[in-house]
Every structure is written in structure tokens, then in C-alpha cells.
Amino acid sequence: MREMTKANLANAFAGESQAHMRYLIFSDKAEKEGKANIARLFKAIAYAEQVHATNHFKTLGELSDTKDNLEKAISGENFEVNEMYPAYDAVANLQSEKQAVKSIHYAIEAEKIHEKLYSEAREAAVKDQDINIGKVYVCPVCGYTVVGEAPDTCPICGTKKEMFKEF
Template sequence: MNYKTEDNVLSAFGGESKANRRYVIFAEKAEKEGYPQVARLFRAVAEAENVHARNHLNAVDSIGTTKDNLFAASLGEQEEYKRMYPNFIEIADRERNDRAKRSFEWANKVEEIHHGYFEEALKAVRADKQLEEVTYYVCQVCGNTIKGQPPEKCPICGASASAFKEVE
């Protein structure tokens, strides 16, 4: 594949991925405002954007083995919590944008947790072992990801246990 085409495919992947997430969030807002059909439309288009993103990644053979994918995910999370978010936090603090700073701080802490989970999974896959079966819960306030039953209070943002959503 030509370099420009590969760049275009990866750019399209980024755009489709962002649109997917944006539309999922828009759907939640439409539901809260009493527009269930608009919410359904947003969810349908979000699913289509997900299909586009998957097709784009497949077009450049960017989906590796589980081992490759875990390694890439681990490196990505590490980059975020060690470099990206600390820089973003510093800038938000300097610009006195407390909401952005808090969002970055929460994400930074959670990305470190994700890095640990991916490293654990990578170690298991390299040893040709399965991960222990657990249920994951995600805090809907800060994104904290917990194995097993959620705590009474999220250690990152302080939300109650009811803020955690079980992941299937």
C-alpha cells in the first residue's frame, strides 16, 4: 500500500472512531432529554461508524495477534499515563481549566490501571495461559476499571458503587 493511502486509511480510522464515540454520547444525551428515536438514530449511526473503523484497520492489516494487540495496547496506555496526560494536566493547570485538569487526572490514573491489566494479560498469553475469569466494572464518572465487585466508593473520583457498570 502506498504511504499516502495508508495515512489516509489511518486518518479515516481516527475520524470514524471519534464519530462513533461522539454519537454514543449524543445518544445518551438524547435519551435523557426525552428523544428515544433520536437516541436510536445516533446509536445506529455509531454502529455504522464502528464498522467503517474496523474495515479501515483491516485494510492496512493493523489488527495483529492477541499478543501483538496486547503489547500495542500496553504501550499506548503507558504513553498516555507517563507522558501525554501529565503534559495535558500541566497545561490545564497553567490555564486554570479545572474541569479539563480533573478529567485528565482521572484518565491518567485509570490509564495506569489499564496498562497493568494489559501487562498481566500479555504475560498470561506469552505463557499460553488463560486469564482468571473475573467480572469487570467501569465507573461511569471517571472510567476507573475494577476487577470483581466495585468498592463502596470509587478510589479515583469518589463516586458510589452504583456508578459502576458491569462489562459483559
């Protein structure tokens, strides 16, 4: 693909992914305001943006097989753990932005686990096999991710077991 079109589609993927995310957040907010139909509209359109992002991603030729997808996922998590979030954390601390420090801390702790879980999955995927795991639980406050059983309280943020989302 020619370079300018490639750069444009990569930008469009970034834009659609963020629109998708904003609409999910706006949907929750509308729900909390008791506007169930507007919440549903936001959710439907968030899905439409997912379709657009997926089309751009595939057009860019970025979708590979699961083994390679895990490789990319591991490298992204590794970058966040070892480069991006430590740099952002240093700046947020320097500027005494406490809420930002917390938001960054929650992310970095979860990304470490993500890198590990994806690495275990890759071991199976290189043999073209699936993994054998129980339920996966995610903390809705900090993103802490655990396989098997949810802890009584989240080790990162203290959220109660009952609040964890099961996959």
C-alpha cells in the same frame, strides 16, 4: 501499502472513531431529552461507523493476534501515563483550567490501572492462554477499572458502587 493511501486510511480511522464516539454521546443526550427514537438512530449509526473504522483498521494491516494487540495496548497506555497526560496536565494547570485538570486526572489514574491489567493479561497470552478473572467493574464517571468487586465508593471520584458498570 503505499504511503499516501496509508496516511489517508489512518486519518479515516481517526475520523470514524471520533464520529462513533460523538454519536454515542449524542445518543445519551437524546435519551435524556425523551427522544428515544433519535437516540436509537444515533446508536445504530454509531455502530455503522464502528464497522467503517474496523474495515480501515484491518485494511491498514494493524490487526494482529491477542499477544501483539496487548503489546500495542500496553504501549498506548504507557504513553498516556508517562508522556501525554502529564504534558496536558502541566498546561491545564498553568492556564488554571480546572475542569480540564479534573478530566485529565480522571483519565491518567485509570490508564495506570489499564497498563497493569493488560500486562497481567499478556503473561497469559504469550503462552496462548486466557486469563482467569472475575467480573470487571468500571466507574461511569472517571473510568476507574477494577477486577473482582466494585468498591463502596470510587477511590478516584467518589461515585457509589451501585453506579459501576459490570463486565
